[in-house]
Amino acid sequence: MFAEFEKYIREQAPVTDGDIKLFRETAIERTIRRKDLLLQAGEICRYKTFVSKGFLRTYRTTENGNEHIMQFSPENSWITDPESFENFTPSVYNIEALERSEVVMWTKKDFNYLFDNISGLKAYSDKLISRNLHRTRERVFSALSSNAEEKYDEFIKTYPGILARVPLHMVASFLGVSRETLSRIRHAQVKQ
Amino acid sequence: MFAEFEKYIREQAPVTDGDIKLFRETAIERTIRRKDLLLQAGEICRYKTFVSKGFLRTYRTTENGNEHIMQFSPENSWITDPESFENFTPSVYNIEALERSEVVMWTKKDFNYLFDNISGLKAYSDKLISRNLHRTRERVFSALSSNAEEKYDEFIKTYPGILARVPLHMVASFLGVSRETLSRIRHAQVKQ
């Protein structure tokens, strides 16, 4: 698990062996079985998590029980609920493993320590956050301006590979469209 | 214009007189007439902008000419297109003054200088970004889970005061709902 993280971070940022040592000393490794939760709504999200293997989803439930997927997290991506992580407030999100997954996690205290002691880490983190904000904005725009088919097409373009890995109803839940509508769109597209 | 900014920033963060001096030396003040653009799609967003007076909207246009409002910015708020500002890439957004407005702006170079020389400014900026990300996520969730009436109600709760300041069709454009639907919802709510 940490090995995958080391490989990833060395490719992403110019880290020294000493940096890696710091990462390792503070890291918590964990394996999550399929269908198990890494975070449950109501809990405080205590970790910043790197997915070294597997696949997870972050979803949120309305009062009447509808699930809406906010994010898919394949290997080599980060997961956290920034709101909860930063302020120690209960999260509204559930994070569930869709496949058996392996993750590496850091507490807020430790990650702050890493920020102070690994040069460039904060800048790298800032870049990820701004990328995330950008994608989230694009998603808002898509929600405002696109019909179901356009949303589907944009999804495939923006997140290639995800479609093949999750059941259709989860793509539907991510897009805010019914499973049936998506199924029909796809059928129509095969034809032409 | 700078006076309003000074008042704002002193309330928000513990800044010294020296800090204020730095802010002032690098600030560019500008007045924008109603209906004029602060930024036009295709241009690079060269400034981080503080609204000291007035009211602006950030919107984006689809190929077939539909406008979608991404953000409203009343006085004491910040505007920029982070994507464009950070990477010097052409923006897809238009920023238009809905009322005669006064703004204070800083270039990227100058603002970076401020980050390096005003203690706590980066942390303050980070907090604004995370607040922004949180709101944007809430908006995505709302788009996924709410019908037109719920979106309208949430809008009023989340952005009180905006409704009274903009024509209804702009609220509709922000929510991704037609003007007529909003008009009917509102009528129905008055009745009961």
Next chain:
DNA sequence: CGAAAACGAGGACATAAGTCACCGTTTTAG
């Protein structure tokens, strides 16, 4: 391995919301 669950497709029907058109009132700008 085999029963049970999950899944994708598709038909029939319901409905929330969009579109178009019109009108009276208010606001804007020359």
Next chain:
DNA sequence: CTAAAACGGTGACTTATGTCCTCGTTTTCG
């Protein structure tokens, strides 16, 4: 000040999408 534009409301009609259901296939897991 006045003509033109913008605005909000509303009726009539259309439509994209949701909901409910059934069915055959695939996947899961004890």
